[in-house]
Amino acid sequence: MEDKKSWNSNDLWEEELEILKSIINKTELIETTKWGGIVYIVNNKNVIGIGGFKNFFTIWFFNGVFLKDELNVLVNANEGVTKALRQWRFTSKEEINEKQILAYIKEAITNEKEGKSIKPAKKSRIVCDFLDTELDADKELANAFEKFTSSKQNEFLEYIETAKQEKTKLARFEKIKPMILNNTGLNNKYR
Known part of the structure; x- marks a missing residue:
């Protein structure tokens, strides 16, 4: 049996990630595993993911650039490279606010169903x-x-x-x- 890769810092935030999962489970999103991480989909499209890092745990929104972000909590993890993905980072379980998180997730689901996404730019043909x-x-x-x-x-x-x-x-x-x-x-x- 093939050994599946798992997110390398999830064990640092096990309890916190379980709390996030319990919140996400109140939505229509379906949990899956992609790239060794926990990803949630709707209509076979990636909507959000969760995972732990060394100094924080996070929810990432694959098309977070389209979220209103009224709380001003979303960050671009790789400025200048990442176009659509945005992260909401947490450093303790006390920062988890179910109502606020659900509002962001529901907006992300609506955006996905409406087809809001950034399409990768077509690369021009390389001259050889x-x-x-x-x-x-x-x-x-x-x-x-x-x-x-x-x-x-x-x-x-x-x-x-x-x-x-x-x-x-x-x-x-x-x-x-x-x-x-x-x-x-x-x-x-x-x-």
Whole structure:
């Protein structure tokens, strides 16, 4: 049986997280586990998650950017990188206010049902003259390459383009050519 990863600091906040769970259980959200953490969903969409860290425990709202945040409690955990996710951090169980938390969660559920979310920006196609030349010379390879999504195509393009030396580009191309022909993404083993 595979050993599932679990959030590494939940044990520091076991009682507090159980209190949050009891509050969340008063909503229609369904508990699941994603990325080793406790996540709550509605209509198969991530709404909130809870977890413990070294110095605090938190509820995170996957699309928290759309919440009114009248209490001014939400923080962006990674300013400049995180677009939509917001955290409500706590350092003791005394800070837990069921009525306030339920209001935020219910607003998050409503927002999710209304489809409020930030869609990831489409990345433009990476320019890689080396791979483009190879694709132009091999119709079968070009056809196989076109079957990939644009993000998977970009993974291949970036893999070749980031090589500094021509011999490295060639070696990388020889590695990915059978992957492309077999419809195997560059990073499939990590997914």
